[in-house]
Amino acid sequence: MIQKLLLLLLLPILLLTGCTTSSTHNRGSLSGAFDKSRDESEDDREVPDEEREEDDWFFEDEEEDDYPAAGAATAASAVSSGPTSLTLIIRGGSGFHGDPYFDPTPFGEILLGDRSGRFEFYGFAGFQALSVQPDFPEDAAPEDKLAESIEDPLILDAGVEVRAYLFENQEFFNPYILARVGGVYLFWSLKNPIVSGDTTISTDTLGGLLLGCGAGVDFIRTESFKLGALVIPEVYFLGEVTSKGFTNDYFDSQGVVKWALEGGYRF
Numbered sequence: 631m632i633q634k635l636l637l638l639l640l641l642p643i644l645l646l647t648g649c650t651t652s653s654t655h656n657r658g659s660l661s662g663a664f665d666k667s668r669d670e671s672e673d674d675r676e677v678p679d680e681e682r683e684e685d686d687w688f689f690e691d692e693e694e695d696d697y698p699a700a701g702a703a704t705a706a707s708a709v710s711s712g713p714t715s716l717t718l719i720i721r722g723g724s725g726f727h728g729d730p731y732f733d734p735t736p737f738g739e740i741l742l743g744d745r746s747g748r749f750e751f752y753g754f755a756g757f758q759a760l761s762v763q764p765d766f767p768e769d770a771a772p773e774d775k776l777a778e779s780i781e782d783p784l785i786l787d788a789g790v791e792v793r794a795y796l797f798e799n800q801e802f803f804n805p806y807i808l809a810r811v812g813g814v815y816l817f818w819s820l821k822n823p824i825v826s827g828d829t830t831i832s833t834d835t836l837g838g839l840l841l842g843c844g845a846g847v848d849f850i851r852t853e854s855f856k857l858g859a860l861v862i863p864e865v866y867f868l869g870e871v872t873s874k875g876f877t878n879d880y881f882d883s884q885g886v887v888k889w890a891l892e893g894g895y896r897f
Contacts, residue, residue, distance in 0.1 A: 657826045660876040663834075664779035667820040676825045715896060717744050719752065719856070723890025731776045732783070733761040737888060741791065744896070750793040754810070758785045780818040785866075787814040787840050795851075805847045814840040814866050816881070831874050836881060838868035844888075856894040863887045 657663070666674065719741040726734040739756030760783040762776050789812015796805045816836045823832040846860025866884045871877060 656877070657831075657875040658877065660836075660872060660878050660880045663820070663824060663831075663876050664776070664880065666824045667779045667822050669778070669822065715744050716742060717750070717752075717856070717894050717896040718742055719892050719894035721756070721890050721892035723888055725758075725886050725888035727760075727884060727886045731762060735759055735761050737785075737890075739890075741892075741894070743791075748795045748798040750795070750806075752791045752793075753789070754791050754812070755788040756786070759783075760785060779821055781821055783816065783818040785814060785816055788812050789840055795848075801850065801852050803847060803849060804851045805845065808842075808844050808846065808860070808862070810840070810842045810844075810862070810864075812840045814838050814868075816866075816868065826875075834876065835873040836868050836878060837873075838866050841865050841867070854896045856896075857892070859889070859891050861887065861889045 666676070721739040721741065722736065724734050724736050735758055737756060737758035739754050741752040741754045743750060743752030745751075762780065762783060789810055791808055791810040793806045793808045814837065816838070817833065818835075819833050820831065823830050825831070842862050842864035844860055844862035846858055848856050848858035850857045864886050866886070868878060868881045868883065
């Protein structure tokens with residue numbers, strides 16, 4: 631039972647890793663790309679297009695490495711090899727970012743897992759449609775005015791969440807602490823497409839690592855149903871290169887504090 635559950639919890643990270651692709655191009659800095667995307671750069675939207683040295687990039691290309699996908703298939707096969715109880719949780723809420731770029735926005739997550747005594751183990755996947763701050767300090771540098779460079783930013787995440795409850799069998803107002811780890815993708819569209827060699831670039835993606843901890847309380851926690859609220863501080867450690875080959879000199883590690891309501895059913 632526990633072995634199958636642990637395999638199930640690995641699926642979000644395996645699938646997220648399997649979808650990761652690297653770029654063989656070096657197109658300069660991300661801040662340079664944002665600068666070219668602004669309206670005032672109408673006459674010059676070209677960026678470099680060079681081959682990236684192999685040792686400049688940590689990850690192998692997806693076409694050369696099928697192990698994550700194979701691992702996910704193996705885990706899925708092992709999980710489906712026998713019956714087990716599962717809990718499905720739907721979570722929704724909002725949060726604020728500890729950076730100067732994004733305003734608070736709603737987010738949603740789906741969790742799948744089960745309990746073992748006072749502990750619960752879940753795989754999670756979620757999204758948050760971000761809102762770029764439209765206003766800036768009067769003395770802000772042009773490169774800090776992100777709303778003039780990108781639009782429709784979106785975060786996708788997936789990983790593993792573990793909870794420890796204060797009381798094993800208490801059905802009402804049962805508090806807990808949690809920890810989570812996973813992968814995160816930051817997507818965005820450029821305000822104006824830019825040109826690199828023969829390629830026109832209008833969107834880009836930056837991956838990274840998610841670490842979080844938090845606390846919550848289940849107002850109801852019976853054998854078949856749960857309802858509760860929680861707070862989750864998280865930090866995103868974003869990568870060094872975007873999927874289109876820009877060196878990330880713009881986004882540093884970012885913090886976010888989420889608060890949410892959730893409901894779950896065990897079947």
